[in-house]
Amino acid sequence: MRAVRMTAWQSEPEILDVPVPEPGPGQVLIKVAGAGVCHSDLHIMDLPEGLLPYELPFTLGHEATGWIERTGPGVRDWTAGEAVAVYGAWGCGRCHRCAQGIENYCEKASQVSPSGGGLGLDGGMAEYMLVPSARFLVPLGDLDPRAAAPLTDAGLTSYHAIKRSLHRLVPGSTALVIGVGGLGHMAVELLKALSPATVIAIDVAADKLDLAKRLGADHVLPGEQGVAFQVRDLTGGRGADLVLDFVGEQQTLALAAAGAATLGEVAVVGMGGGELPVGVGRLPFACSVSMLYWGSRPELMELVTLARQRRITPRVETFPLEQAAEVYRRLREGRLTGRAVLLPHG
Template sequence: MRALQYRTVGSAPELVDIPTPVPGPGEVLLRVTAAGVCHSDQFIMDLPEEQYIYGLPLTLGHEGAGTVESWGAGVTGLQVGDSMLVYGPWGCGRCYTCAQGHENYCEVAAAQGIAPPGLGAPGAMAEFILVDDPRHLVPLGDLDPVASVSLTDAGLTPYHAIKQSLPKLVPGSTAVVIGVGGLGHVGVQILQALSAATIIAIDTSEQKRALALDVGADHVLAPGEEAEAQIRTLTGGKGATAVFDFVGAPVTTGFASRVVAIGGDIAIVGVGVGTVDVGFFSTPWDAQARAPYWGSRAELMEVVELARVGKIHVEYEQFSLSDGPTAYERLRAGTLRGRAVIVPEGATS
């Protein structure tokens, strides 16, 4: 089968031919119908050799959708052709956090060598993907896999981050979204669907600020000192009830610290190297900062239902598997509208 792989540290991903995997006991093989491109992929491919821990060659793609092709011994309840999304943050399924459904916070995954597809295990940017357990599949039903595949991260990750702050996002509250890219533009929609908050979106790109307005933001701002003053004006001097930073760079986490309100939340969702200093003289009273990671399988089901009823959608541009390297070039250049989705030639939904 053909696959898009990261093969050499510091080099661009390459399209190669590799053997089609055969499912062993408990495993499921999907024929890939779509795979999403993510900044996390670019982040790991930008790591220097001494920091790179994901194995080579690595088939990319932690956002995956496909139809059931076959399965190994012990798997029941599936039919060939079932359309599925792949739940990405694989855990052991047995530890305390996994027992609560939060495999994204599995206590032993790293120690046991369990890695997400595309982030250690072979990912979905191929004609087939091997899924380690049927519990990591979420039925897609009649939703279009190309339009829906990025719900597995670009939908799930902001949903998980926002859901934790919903008790504070009451009428009169304000939510600030920093970065209106692949995750941020879905975050705006989730805030609109689930909360009564006024939504302020911030991005350096005029096109992405326009996208934010298209998907439901109440106000859009370019970053900088004027934006800080404008947020204070829009909130009557109080600041933001919750700030969702989908960039995670030092400049954005610093901005978040300066605009958050007393008792407010800061969620650093982006995979930059920015941090937030929480302390007596660095943040408002009782402000909280957290770094949420991905989301639970149950939350992915909830995200799919939001999409099914038309409350959220992912803006995307489609690329063939052969054009996968071009998709990553566009990602780095910042010229994508929403998400890039890669579809193997000949794939059908």
């Protein structure tokens, strides 16, 4: 089968032929419908050798959906042809957090690295994907798995960041979304679906701001000098009760701090490598800062329900598997709108 493989650090992936895996006890083989292309892949590719405990080569793609092809011995209650989403944060399965489905914050994460398909282990950018346990599957019901792939990361990460702060988003509150890419565009849609907050979206690209507006953002602002003052003006000087930074670079983190409200929260989601100083005068009083990672299995189930209710719909651009390298180049250059999804089977 064809697979998009990371074969060397600081280089583009290659499309290679690899054997179709055979599911063992408790495992499930998925015929991949869609695999999302994530900016965090670029961060991994750009790292020098030795910083991550990943053995090369491996197949990329930590955001995957598909249909059950075959199940291994001991797997029950799953049938061939059933459409499923693959939960991507593979924890130890034994600690207290994993027992609650919060495998994104596994207590033994340092001992479980590589931590998932596409993250050191073979992922979904292939015609077939081996899922090591049926517990990582979530049924999609009537959703088209080709379009649902972004739910497993772009949607889930955004949902996790918003859900934990819904208590802040009361009538009259404001949520600020920095970066309207694969995750940010879903955050805008989720904020409008789940809260009464006024939503402000910031990006440097006009097409992404247009998308944010179509998804319901109340205000869209270009990411230029002085934009923090515009946020203050739009909020009557208060600032935003929840700031979601989906970029995480030095400039965007500074904007997040400048745009946050007293008693608010800055949620850092993007992996841009910036730093946010915390101290007196650095942030408004009683403003919390959180560094978030992915979401839980129960949250993925909730998100799938929202999608099945047509309350949210990921905006996707689809490409054949053979165009993976070009799609990554477009992602690096900011020439994608919404989420790019590779379709191994068309």
